[in-house]
Amino acid sequence: MIALLLVISFVLHALSLFLIILLYLQLSKVKETEKHQQQMTEEMEQTFSAYLLEWKEENERFLKKLSDMMGNRSKEDVKKNHSIAQETSAKEEELPDYFPNVGDVKDIVDIRQQAAPxxxxxxxxxxxxxxxxxxxxxxxxxxxxxxxxxxxxxxxx
CATH class of the missing domain: 1.10.10 (Arc Repressor Mutant, subunit A)
Known part of the structure; x- marks a missing residue:
């Protein structure tokens, strides 16, 4: 009788040891997956931050170019406007009588919303x-x- 109880005890101990080993393997897989997910998250954050930095630098370059162009353009516009004013005054003298107020005519763009079908x-x-x-x-x-x-x-x- 004692021998039978000892055999059952050893079998139960072996079974419990086997289950503990299986649970430990599962736990190690979960920890490995967590580490992998954390690494991927860090990589994504780094990639995203690098992308944002590139975007910021590109925007700064664009704004600098734009401000340079606007600065140059404003100087050029003053010169152009002066030359255009001289040309229009010369042209107004040459215009026939059926163009009485050409200087007063302005371009008007009318954008109307059309009704949806x-x-x-x-x-x-x-x-x-x-x-x-x-x-x-x-x-x-x-x-x-x-x-x-x-x-x-x-x-x-």
Whole structure:
């Protein structure tokens, strides 16, 4: 009897030792995965910060070029405006009588928002209100009958 209990005890101890080893291996895999994730996170942060630094440097170079161009341009504009004023005064003298106020004419750009085209549901509803059947609406809009039925049902609610 004691021998049987000892054998069962050894088997249980071996089984528990085996399970402890398996759990330790799983734990080491999890720790390894965490380290790998942390390394990847650090690499991503470094890459992102390098990208941002490059972007910042590029923006600074652009702003410097732009300010240089604007500085040069303003000096050139003063010269150009002076020469243009002289040219226009010479041209105004040469213009015929049907251009009485050429100097007063300004370019005007009118940007108007155009109305968005009506949606499929709106078109289907208008046709439905005109008394068209679902089949006729589907043919006119080149859509399926079921699709038109659904559009109309959603529109009614």
């Amino acid at each position: 009506p949606s499929l549901a709106d078109e289907a509803w208008k046709l439905y209100e005109q008394g068209k059947t679902i089949e006729e609406i589907a043919k006119i809009l080149k859509k399926g009958k079921t699709e038109i039925e659904l559009l109309l049902k959603f529109r009614q609610k």
